[in-house]
Amino acid sequence: MIKQERARRTRERVLTAAAEVFASQGYSRATLSSVADRIGMTKGALYGHFSSKRSLAGALIDESRQAWTSLRTEYDTPGADAGGVLEDVVMGFAGRLQSDVRLRAAVRLAADCPVLARALSDVLVEVHNALMELVRRAQRDSGFPAYSPRLVAHLVMIVMYGLLHAPPGRVDDDRVAGGDSLWRLLFDALSGADGPGVLRAGDDAVSGP
C-alpha cells in the first residue's frame, strides 16, 4: 500500500513536470529527458511510469476532460442566472488555465500535434458546444447582445489559444499577461456590459475597479 502510494505520487510529479515542459515548449520540442531532468529522475525510472512522450500527453488530455466537466458542474447549477453561469464558466476556466499548468499543457497540445489533437477533439467540441449553449441561454434569459452564439464560443476558444501561444512578456505588460483582465474585457464586450466590470479609458493600471 505504501509502495502504491509512493508510485502514485511519483506519477503525479512526472505529470506536472511533463505539463511544464509541454506548456512552455510545445509537443515537438519536448523530450522525455527534459521531463526526467526537471525532477531529478533517471529516464529509466520515468519509463516505469510512462512509456512514451505520447502517453504522457495522452494522460494530460484525459485529465483535461475531467477538469472541464467539474468546472461545468460547479457553476451550472439549477436556477442560476444564465448570464452569470456563462461569466463564471468563462472566468473560472480562465483562472484555472492560469493556475493549472496541466490544463494549460493539454490545451496547448491540441494545437501542436495532429495525432493528439484528434484525441483532444472530443473535449474541445464539448467545450465549444457547451459555450454555445450557455451563450444562447444568456441571450434568451439575461438580455445578452444577439451575437452569433457559434462565433462567440469560437472567439472565446481563439482567445484561449492566443494566450497560450503569445510571445511572453514583450507586447503585453506583465500585469496583463496572465489574462485575467483580458478575459474580463472580452466578457464585458460580449455581454454588452457597461457596469463595474468595465475598465475605464485612462485607467491603464489594468487591475479592475
Next chain:
Amino acid sequence: MIKQERARRTRERVLTAAAEVFASQGYSRATLSSVADRIGMTKGALYGHFSSKRSLAGALIDESRQAWTSLRTEYDTPGADAGGVLEDVVMGFAGRLQSDVRLRAAVRLAADCPVLARALSDVLVEVHNALMELVRRAQRDSGFPAYSPRLVAHLVMIVMYGLLHAPPGRVDDDRVAGGDSLWRLLFDALSGADGPGVLRAGDDAVSGP
C-alpha cells in the same frame, strides 16, 4: 540584368515557400530541405539565396514591418473618422493575414522562437502602440466604449495569435476558420456596435448580413 531579374524571382519563390512551411509547421519543425522540396529546388541552390533557416525567417520579419507600415498609411488618412480608421486597420490587417502567407508566417515566428521574437519585438510593440492610439482616438472622437486602450490592443493581438495557432478545422467550422466573421464580432463587441455588423442569434450561417 536578365540574370538579376531571374535571381530576384527565385528569391521571391523561396520566401513564399518558406513562409508556407513556417506558417503551417512553426519554426522548430521547419527545415531548409522541406522549403527546397516545395519548389523543386536543390538544397544547394537554395543556399545560394539564404544561408540558413534563420536568415529566411529574418527576411520574412523585415518584410512584415513594411506590410504594417503600408497598411497604417493606407487607412489612417488626415481627417478620417477615428472609429472608421480603427475598423479599417483591424479588418484590413485581418484580411491581409488571411491572404498573405508571408505576413502570417512572420507573426507566427514571433511566438515560436525567442531569438527571432527579439527581432520582431520592434514591429509588435509598434503595432500594439498604434492600436492603442487608434482606440484612444476612437473613444474620444467616435463614442467608442471606454475600455482600457491597452487591453483592447492586447486583446486584438491575442486573437491574432489565437487564429494562427488554433487547431485547424475541428472546433471551428471551415467557414469561420479564416477569421473574417470572428474579427467582425470582436470589432462590433469592442466598439459597442449593435448595427448591421452584428450577427443575429440564430443566424449561425456565419456569413454576415
